[in-house]
């Protein structure tokens with residue numbers, strides 16, 4: 001898709017919202033139409049988050065009782081109804097309209113050294129690393145140091161969640177009853193220094209989706225729900241929504257579970273290239289793994305002084321893995337055949353997050369072994 005097509009698609013989406021809003025506006029003719037329109041758009045946003053929440057609950061076999069009997073909210077009524085529209089649906093989750101103004105972040109006193117230590121860990125967690133300095137400071141101030149002894153449970157599946165955690169030191173295990181009727185817990189993963197967990201119930205206002213137990217004495221930094229909601233929640237949900245669609249087209253990832261895919265979403269960065277631009281140069285060092293979100297690209301290899309076309313990539317394909325898996329220079333040059341959009345992970349995130357599909361990556365790499373010169 002070129003830039004023109006992208007803008008046309010974008011316009012179509014925006015027009016759709018505006019047309020529906022104008023239709024309702026003229027039908028209802030509220031006196032204070034600016035307020036009405038603002039409320040209308042807030043409502044559209046809440047309904048979109050609500051459908052995201054419903055999807056989440058299906059994925060994780062959860063249901064938060066509070067939400068169970070709720071229907072999608074109705075659109076705003078004319079202003080003579082002074083209450084506007086219902087605000088009962090978990091205002092904290094879906095009613096972002098009332099946030100920020102009332103937000104007074106908690107400040108838990110810390111030494112400069114402690115602050116620095118927290119900041120270092122924070123920078124390794126995707127959802128915090130992109131924050132501005134002010135926001136990072138708010139998060140660091142709000143973090144509370146917590147100590148857990150070996151075998152102590154930090155999170156119990158099904159409980160309400162009030163905090164997320166970043167591991168400062170120690171090791172913890174994550175378990176999950178996959179279905180509500182399961183009596184046995186399945187071991188899922190281990191958390192170590194710099195890892196983050198406990199974000200799901202804050203993001204979706206759902207019960208805890210898994211249980212976490214300290215494998216040895218551990219120190220965690222806990223971030224409260226209110227600070228999380230005000231600083232990172234919207235951006236994280238938006239990013240997960242934005243890239244969910246892209247990742248659903250990447251066949252390589254289809255064997256990963258939903259949670260693993262959301263972790264990848266958090267780590268993705270996007271880059272747009274124009275037709276003819278080079279993304280990867282054969283022989284150079286590589287530090288990124290790419291997936292094609294849109295457009296086509298061509299891989300070329302040098303052969304006896306001339307450049308030979310060896311592969312074409314389209315939406316859902318990936319490239320750039322060989323340099324990261326085998327620690328070799330780039331094995332081909334990748335050039336944009338059309339204007340294109342790619343998403344990428346840096347090499348650390350690639351190695352950490354794509355572990356579950358490493359075998360598939362290696363197996364697939366064998367298919368183009370004939371193109372690889374020095375292996």
Ligand SMILES: Nc1ncnc2c1ncn2[C@@H]1O[C@@H]2COP(=O)(O)O[C@H]2[C@H]1O
Pocket residue numbers: 060155161174176188189196197198199200201202207208209210211212257259260
């Ligand atoms: N496969 C998984 N499904 C759900 N939660 C997971 C999974 N793997 C790790 N977790 C973490 O376990 C945490 C339990 O508490 P939360 O539901 O708040 O957030 C959850 C995630 O951070």
